[in-house]
Amino acid sequence: MTNPVTEQDALQTRISAYIDGALPPQEAEAFEAEAAANPEVAAELDAMLAVEAELTAAFDDLLDTPVPEALEQGIMAEQTPAPSPAPAAANANQPPQRNWPALATAACALLAVGVAGGYGLGLSNRAAPEVHREYVEVVKAPGWKAQVADYHRIYAAQTRHLVEVPATEKDHIETWLTATIGAPVRVPDLSGAGYTFEGARLLVAAGKPVFQLVFTDANGGVIALCGLKGGGNDAPAPQEFGDLTMIGWQNAETDFVLVGPAETDLIPLAETLATSL
Amino acid sequence: MQQAIAPPPNGAVAKPGAMALTSPQPAPTPWPVMTAPPPDIRSDLVALLPRLRRFALTLTRNGPDADDLVQATCTRALERAHQWAPETNLAAWTYTMARNLWISDRRRASTRMGAGQVDAAEAGLMAPHGPADALRGSQLMDQIMALPEGFATTLLLVSVEGHSYAEAAAVLDIPIGTVMSRMAGARKKLRAALTQEEAGL
Structure with missing residues (x-):
């Protein structure tokens, strides 16, 4: 005695696991053979794959909703949890400012690496105060534009x-x-x-x-x-x-x-x- | 000519690893700090926001709560950036955090129960859509959101984002068997709903 509802239910459970690649290889092969031989099984598989395509598209639509700008700003303005001692540059360059975005620090680091490269990896053996002076110069020159550059590097890749x-x-x-x-x-x-x-x-x-x-x-x-x-x-x-x-x-x-x-x-x-x- | 990058005499310089993502050269290591600097995950987190919001929406199933949850998740992720292992998946890490925050929030906030659920379209979380296909899309999303709790999230992780049952089970802190039965259950319900819809047209 077979109950058609239970049978379809069991088939759909198998198909679901098959779609997710969660059937053991032998069972997957057996299922494929069954689908090839039995049009009803094949039709059910097609129907469930169609559902799959539709639900994926529906979820993907959600990604197109613009992210509230406050969220992004909140993250980018956040200080990293254990900030290294504030670079002299940030302080020298700006009057006391509570939330100098940590990005500036990042930009400093980034540019410093470039500068260091330019000076033949010159960070070594340099007295700290000198290093600081370099940072001051680097930061002063580009200011907000360095941060814009950082943003551009990140966002331009987000096609x-x-x-x-x-x-x-x-x-x-x-x-x-x-x-x-x-x-x-x-x-x-x-x-x-x-x-x-x-x-x-x-x-x-x-x-x-x-x-x-x-x-x-x-x-x-x-x-x-x-x-x-x-x-x-x-x-x-x-x-x-x-x-x-x-x-x-x-x-x-x-x-x-x-x-x-x-x-x-x-x-x-x-x-x-x-x-x- | 200096041969190697030696640590500076003291630690009072900008953190080298801060922008490792875009830095043209690997940051010099070792660096004389007491603990390793936390990885700067902010830009990665920003890039992840659309997906994180979508994930949160499947948990909260209403827009305002989803955005609150995303906010809380990001705050926690930044607090705990030092715990994140850069070679692991940032999405899975933040998803787990979002899920845990949501669960504890739910436990705390049974007082807010009267608020009721708003569907995704009303909550403004649906993409603006044109008439034909997109409408069908949003109806389907309503059905997905109307599935029993946890189903939409499981569906998102496995069907849409391609996580394995084991990964989804880890993020959601449920047994693998539950992932499997939720996937089957969700698909059956949606299949039935779409069949009904077609029959009704």
Whole structure:
């Protein structure tokens, strides 16, 4: 005596384990033989695989929900649990500031490694105060841009989650970032130069909100226009950041930086932007 | 020419391992600190956020609680970064933490029971979607969230993220057999629901 409901139930249990690769090899082989011989078993397997495809797609859709910016900022602003003694640079460079983002420390370390490399691994035998002076110089020069560079290195590789708010929400991006930065943020049209607007993120650098507008070229190369409330008269000037090129300039209300891979010539674009923004 | 990177005379310099991810050269070791510097997991954690939120949503099954849980999980992960072994999976490590936090939160917060559950779409956790297929997607997600407690999380870990039964069992602190029966149970329910839906159309 067989109960069709129980039988189907047992079959589905087997199929489920089969899909997950959890059947012992012999049982898996036996199941495959059964599916090949019995159309009903094959149909049930197909149906359950179809469910599988649909549920995977449904879960993947959840990944497209923008992550609240507060979460990201909260993490990036967090001090690492056992911070090493604060580098002299951070203190020398900034008036007492409670939450100098630990990222600056990280940037210091990163740049220091580069500098050390440049000096023939010169960290050794150097008296500590001298080391500190080097850090001061390194940090002073790039300031918030070093942190933007760090962000760029991290986020440019996140091809699937390149941005927080997608380009389709351009109007929202402009209002949101203008309100957050405290200076007008406008998304420039760079399609003439071959760049597609992908969307935006909010970053935190030197304790200030920084907007990041992300563009890609036809080859998937990622560049970003970033900026924070500031202002001045600096004309576009390039700065090499190892694997990145950064061109900084200012207008009356904002400090900008255009960042992209080192091999990209961003100067013409930066000059166009400097006159149009 | 100096031959090797010697430790600096004192430890008062920036931590070398802090940005090991992007650092062009391996950080010099050994380093004269009392304990090994905790790995800087912040950027990895940020990159993990979309998945961590999705995981949290399968536990809490409502958006606001999921984000609170993600927040709490990240805070704890950063506090305990020194316990994380870099060669292990950061996702599994944070998932376990999220799961444990959620369980203890649930135990504590039986007083909040009246709040009721909000479905994923209402809670704003669903991706904005177009009319046809995406709608079906969100209906399916509602059904997934309506499965018995723990099923959606198991489904996510095994079906979607490809963890083995053993890995999922470790994250959820349940026996492997329970993972297996939840997987079968979830699939049967969803299969039945989709069949019904098709019949109803």
